[in-house]
Amino acid sequence: MNKKHKFILSLDQGTTSSRAILFDHKGRINSIAQKEFKQIYPKPGWVEHDPKEIWSTQASVSAEVVAQAGLTGLDIAAIGITNQRETTIIWDTKTGKPIYNAIVWQDRRTAKFCDSLKKKYSKKIQEKTGLIIDAYFSASKINWLLNNVKGARQKAEKGLLKFGTVDSWLIWNLTRGKIHVTDVSNASRTMLFNIHDLKWDPELLKIFDIPESMLPEVKSSSEVYAKTATTLFASKIPISGIAGDQQAALFGQMCVNKGMAKNTYGTGCFIMMNTGKKAISSQNKLLTTIAWKIGDETNYALEGSVFVGGAAIQWLRDGLGIIKKAHHSEKIAKEVKDNGGVVFVPALTGLGAPYWDQYARGTILGITRGTEKGHIVRATLEAIALQSNDVLKAMEADVGKPTKELRVDGGASANNLLMQIQSDICQVDVVRPKDMETTALGAAFLAGLSIGYWDSIDEIQKIWEQEKIFSPKILEKECKKRIKSWKKAVKRSFSWVSE
Numbered sequence: 001m002n003k004k005h006k007f008i009l010s011l012d013q014g015t016t017s018s019r020a021i022l023f024d025h026k027g028r029i030n031s032i033a034q035k036e037f038k039q040i041y042p043k044p045g046w047v048e049h050d051p052k053e054i055w056s057t058q059a060s061v062s063a064e065v066v067a068q069a070g071l072t073g074l075d076i077a078a079i080g081i082t083n084q085r086e087t088t089i090i091w092d093t094k095t096g097k098p099i100y101n102a103i104v105w106q107d108r109r110t111a112k113f114c115d116s117l118k119k120k121y122s123k124k125i126q127e128k129t130g131l132i133i134d135a136y137f138s139a140s141k142i143n144w145l146l147n148n149v150k151g152a153r154q155k156a157e158k159g160l161l162k163f164g165t166v167d168s169w170l171i172w173n174l175t176r177g178k179i180h181v182t183d184v185s186n187a188s189r190t191m192l193f194n195i196h197d198l199k200w201d202p203e204l205l206k207i208f209d210i211p212e213s214m215l216p217e218v219k220s221s222s223e224v225y226a227k228t229a230t231t232l233f234a235s236k237i238p239i240s241g242i243a244g245d246q247q248a249a250l251f252g253q254m255c256v257n258k259g260m261a262k263n264t265y266g267t268g269c270f271i272m273m274n275t276g277k278k279a280i281s282s283q284n285k286l287l288t289t290i291a292w293k294i295g296d297e298t299n300y301a302l303e304g305s306v307f308v309g310g311a312a313i314q315w316l317r318d319g320l321g322i323i324k325k326a327h328h329s330e331k332i333a334k335e336v337k338d339n340g341g342v343v344f345v346p347a348l349t350g351l352g353a354p355y356w357d358q359y360a361r362g363t364i365l366g367i368t369r370g371t372e373k374g375h376i377v378r379a380t381l382e383a384i385a386l387q388s389n390d391v392l393k394a395m396e397a398d399v400g401k402p403t404k405e406l407r408v409d410g411g412a413s414a415n416n417l418l419m420q421i422q423s424d425i426c427q428v429d430v431v432r433p434k435d436m437e438t439t440a441l442g443a444a445f446l447a448g449l450s451i452g453y454w455d456s457i458d459e460i461q462k463i464w465e466q467e468k469i470f471s472p473k474i475l476e477k478e479c480k481k482r483i484k485s486w487k488k489a490v491k492r493s494f495s496w497v498s499e
């Protein structure tokens with residue numbers, strides 16, 4: 001069969017659901033299957049997933065999407081993997097069983113430990129890893145698991161345990177325990193990886209007290225790592241692309257040139273700017289990270305993560321119960337002409353970039369007798385846009401250039417009002433692609449490139465299509481006014497709790 005008549009299967013393992021998507025040679029979606037899984041909150045600030053459920057939901061949607069399309073494994077040219085990043089899984093090499101739940105990127109249990117490292121190591125860690133010391137990254141989570149799960153440290157020291165981010169865990173299972181790998185983009189989120197010499201860093205391993213034998217082999221983002229060995233598919237399919245989900249989205253948005261930026265509106269908001277072959281060290285509390293490595297070329301990016309993006313909408317739905325469905329937020333926010341003076345800072349799990357205050361908490365200011373539910377909902381959408389703008393402005397300051405356009409994707413980018421607000425606040429064009437599953441598409445592109453399904457990035461650029469452009473509708477003066485009151489509110493949310 002002609003390769004071009006085959007499909008690329010993309011596995012998109014996100015924070016709230018596992019998705020499998022089949023893409024055709026034009027980069028169009030043929031079929032999607034998705035399953036949500038359980039979020040486990042054992043204590044305030046702790047967030048866990050069951051690694052077995054991560055695997056079982058991902059395996060079942062993978063089989064489902066192929067069957068649903070009336071295809072078999074023989075129709076799949078390759079598999080690309082993209083995943084929630086930083087989330088930490090440790091498993092027993094012999095049994096393949098996890099020693100504990102996955103500690104999710106949002107989990108704050110290691111905040112104090114991270115604080116204790118800041119004074120001595122902030123500079124060194126930022127130089128080597130591009131990251132700012134925070135409980136967000138994998139290193140302190142691995143350290144916690146080794147120190148708190150009975151017998152873990154002894155086993156790890158004997159080489160009997162493996163650590164992986166979710167990509168490694170999925171590949172371990174897809175290959176029935178034969179392959180333990182990750183790619184540079186995922187490795188760059190662990191706080192153990194030197195992003196300049198592309199190696200696990202012995203000094204960092206010492207600081208976090210982690211044996212190197214636990215770590216996966218680090219590969220590029222686009223190469224054949226292995227072939228599937230599960231019974232999920234009738235044939236052995238090459239796994240040939242891996243990238244952390246935000247890096248995959250940057251690639252899926254074809255932000256392949258220096259200065260191009262994207263924002264993914266999922267649970268959090270993740271703004272990333274391609275900085276080309278150069279790792280730019282941020283002066284504005286952003287992260288320097290590896291976007292991808294293709295062949296011998298490593299591409300770097302600046303990133304700012306907003307912890308609570310679409311999750312603020314979820315909170316309106318599940319916590320406050322003032323909306324029934326996430327997409328109702330648009331209609332309800334449109335019932336009022338503006339925010340009525342209400343400003344919401346959704347620091348529900350602290351504040352990420354560019355503030356990095358793990359002790360900040362959510363606050364709603366400006367409520368009066370006239371405040372309606374629409375004002376709160378509108379202020380929530382504005383907060384998503386304002387947080388994203390803070391990051392974009394920090395990026396522009398780091399690279400010394402204004403952004404031309406912001407490409408958008410993720411669940412909440414379907415909200416037209418939010419996209420218009422984003423364009424107004426940033427005073428840039430917001431460009432939404434036809435295919436909003438850009439994360440999965442990016443992984444498919446990486447997988448397809450390495451097996452020659454697509455010949456080059458140039459060929460892929462030709463198939464990328466935009467759906468809609470949102471241009472600023474308010475004047476810069478009005479925009480500045482809104483940002484001023486937002487900044488005032490953000491200050492009030494700082495250091496609210498001490499634990």
Ligand SMILES: Nc1ncnc2c1ncn2[C@@H]1O[C@H](COP(=O)(O)OP(=O)(O)O)[C@@H](O)[C@H]1O
Pocket residue numbers: 014015016017265266267268309310311312313314326327328329330410411412413414415
């Ligand atoms: N129309 C919408 N308006 C605003 N928020 C939305 C809308 N649709 C989805 N969301 C939000 O987007 C998030 C889901 O996006 P998704 O990309 O699936 O996230 P993730 O990959 O983090 O699980 C949820 O937090 C949800 O509240």
Ligand SMILES: O=P(O)(O)OC[C@H](O)CO
Pocket residue numbers: 013014015016083084085086105244245246266267268305
């Ligand atoms: O699963 P998402 O889309 O919320 O992304 C999670 C990020 O990778 C965390 O860094």
